[in-house]
Amino acid sequence: MTNDPLLQPYQLRHLTLKNRLMITSHEPAYPEDGMPKERYRAYHVERARAGVALTMTAGSASVARDSPPVFNNILAWKDEVVGWMKQLTDECHDHGCAVMIQLTHLGRRTRWDKADWLPVVSAGHAREPSHKAFPKVAEDWDIARIIADYADAAERMKEAGLDGIELQAYGHLMDQFWSPLTNDLDGPYGGSLDNRLRFTFDTLSAIRERCGEDFLVGVRYTGDEDLPGGLTKNDGLEISRRLKDSGLVDFLNVVKGHIDTDAGLTDVIPVQGMRASPHLDFAGEVRAATRFPTFHAAKVQDVATARHAIASGKLDMVGMTRAHMADPHIVAKIMRGEEERIRPCVGANYCLDRIYQGGMALCLHNPATGRELEQPHEVPEAPETRRVVIIGAGPAGLEAARVSAARGHDVIVHEAANDPGGQVRGASDRPDTAPRRDDPAGPMAFRGMHADGRDVPLQQLRGCSDRTGG
Numbered sequence: 001m002t003n004d005p006l007l008q009p010y011q012l013r014h015l016t017l018k019n020r021l022m023i024t025s026h027e028p029a030y031p032e033d034g035m036p037k038e039r040y041r042a043y044h045v046e047r048a049r050a051g052v053a054l055t056m057t058a059g060s061a062s063v064a065r066d067s068p069p070v071f072n073n074i075l076a077w078k079d080e081v082v083g084w085m086k087q088l089t090d091e092c093h094d095h096g097c098a099v100m101i102q103l104t105h106l107g108r109r110t111r112w113d114k115a116d117w118l119p120v121v122s123a124g125h126a127r128e129p130s131h132k133a134f135p136k137v138a139e140d141w142d143i144a145r146i147i148a149d150y151a152d153a154a155e156r157m158k159e160a161g162l163d164g165i166e167l168q169a170y171g172h173l174m175d176q177f178w179s180p181l182t183n184d185l186d187g188p189y190g191g192s193l194d195n196r197l198r199f200t201f202d203t204l205s206a207i208r209e210r211c212g213e214d215f216l217v218g219v220r221y222t223g224d225e226d227l228p229g230g231l232t233k234n235d236g237l238e239i240s241r242r243l244k245d246s247g248l249v250d251f252l253n254v255v256k257g258h259i260d261t262d263a264g265l266t267d268v269i270p271v272q273g274m275r276a277s278p279h280l281d282f283a284g285e286v287r288a289a290t291r292f293p294t295f296h297a298a299k300v301q302d303v304a305t306a307r308h309a310i311a312s313g314k315l316d317m318v319g320m321t322r323a324h325m326a327d328p329h330i331v332a333k334i335m336r337g338e339e340e341r342i343r344p345c346v347g348a349n350y351c352l353d354r355i356y357q358g359g360m361a362l363c364l365h366n367p368a369t370g371r372e373l374e375q376p377h378e379v380p381e382a383p384e385t386r387r388v389v390i391i392g393a394g395p396a397g398l399e400a401a402r403v404s405a406a407r408g409h410d411v412i413v414h415e416a417a418n419d420p421g422g423q424v425r426g427a428s429d430r431p432d433t434a435p436r437r438d439d440p441a442g443p444m445a446f447r448g449m450h451a452d453g454r455d456v457p458l459q460q461l462r463g464c465s466d467r468t469g470g
């Protein structure tokens with residue numbers, strides 16, 4: 001028994017989530033032939049085994065052939081996905097972790113020369129600055145076909161035994177209908193807010209009809225585009241209420257901002273040097289306005305802030321997504337009272353940059369991430385111990401030293417410079433090297449919640465025996 005707010009179960013209709021930590025949808029670009037095979041499965045199972053309550057798999061899994069991935073996403077429009085997703089889901093379920101998947105049609109957020117070179121469709125002709133395709137405006141038969149594609153993909157996921165799905169609506173086709181900036185349609189799908197939301201509600205109705213009431217369905221959406229002429233916060237709150245009132249969704253997963261440019265994407269997924277948890281209060285406002293299950297993730301990198309997000313009632317489930325890439329064992333370490341041993345995500349975004357430029361997400365802080373099949377996160381003891389001499393205390397040398405020591409070897413490290421760290425030292429956030437990488441103190445940056453409810457600097461929580469949760 002524990003009174004840690006993060007470790008309390010959460011009841012999402014019929015599904016009991018065993019704690020309040022989730023991994024939000026993020027495509028690490030590990031699919032092979034568009035399928036989540038062994039490597040993909042091992043990545044999620046590692047985190048399920050360590051105790052995360054819900055993993056939202058994939059990221060932008062494609063529901064239709066004319067939504068070709070730009071960086072190797074799961075092809076949810078293929079029937080063969082069912083078998084692969086079933087294996088992943090069954091193994092995560094064995095560890096008590098719920099599994100859902102994010103489904104989407106990218107609309108204009110793709111390139112014209114991907115996959116089958118089919119025409120890129122959207123609700124208007126406006127070109128997306130990042131991917132630069134000129135979309136054709138979706139015609140009635142495109143809309144009807146894509147709604148059916150969503151329902152087909154949802155049904156495949158139900159067949160694979162997943163607990164539910166979420167639909168992506170920030171920067172993708174769904175909210176390209178919502179936003180006045182990207183919807184040029186007239187008639188039933190353009191013009192008033194009612195009309196701009198019609199594609200979403202038609203899709204949700206089709207999914208419900210196909211998958212029934214017991215399959216959980218949510219929407220991950222922007223609650224404020226933060227763009228002149230785009231969806232405002234008031235629009236976002238109105239959309240949140242309508243999603244709830246529709247009776248078609250079970251949870252809201254809200255983000256703030258727009259992703260059509262790299263700068264916009266960076267505000268939605270903040271990197272090092274930017275404020276911590278910048279949109280947490282906004283997500284809390286959505287929860288307060290709707291009194292509906294609300295999930296959120298955006299640079300909640302430390303356990304104290306995650307705990308605050310739950311204890312203060314801003315969120316029902318808190319996403320620590322990159323944090324789980326850097327350390328898959330966050331929940332296990334919280335439960336063991338070893339928070340100080342969590343390997344922190346520093347927000348360098350090597351992982352995200354790499355899906356475009358290197359073809360797969362890897363973590364600057366943890367070489368075993370994405371390599372679970374060949375590099376275990378928990379290092380086994382060596383059958384016989386040796387003396388290991390390492391020349392160079394840069395990141396590779398230090399990791400080799402750490403792993404060798406964990407295996408039980410006798411390790412000596414030689415370094416020519418005065419201090420260890422190699423090139424990372426130069427790139428780190430020390431004031432004399434790269435001060436812009438330092439986190440400015442946001443509302444919760446380096447702060448956490450004391451057991452008595454006080455908001456205090458994180459240092460005061462370290463080693464403090466009566467902090468919330470132990």
Ligand SMILES: Cc1cc2nc3c(=O)[nH]c(=O)nc-3n(C[C@H](O)[C@H](O)[C@H](O)COP(=O)(O)O)c2cc1C
Nearest residue numbers: 024025026027059060297298299300320321322352
């Ligand atoms: C490699 C990578 C891929 C991502 N892909 C998606 C995606 O396809 N769909 C989505 O909604 N979010 C995606 N995200 C965003 C994450 O779900 C999350 O919102 C973001 O990382 C901020 O949360 P964090 O600070 O806890 O990591 C991605 C993030 C990363 C790091």
Ligand code: SF4
Nearest residue numbers: 345348349351363364
């Ligand atoms: S690469 Fe950087 S941002 Fe990405 S998970 Fe690792 S530490 Fe975090």
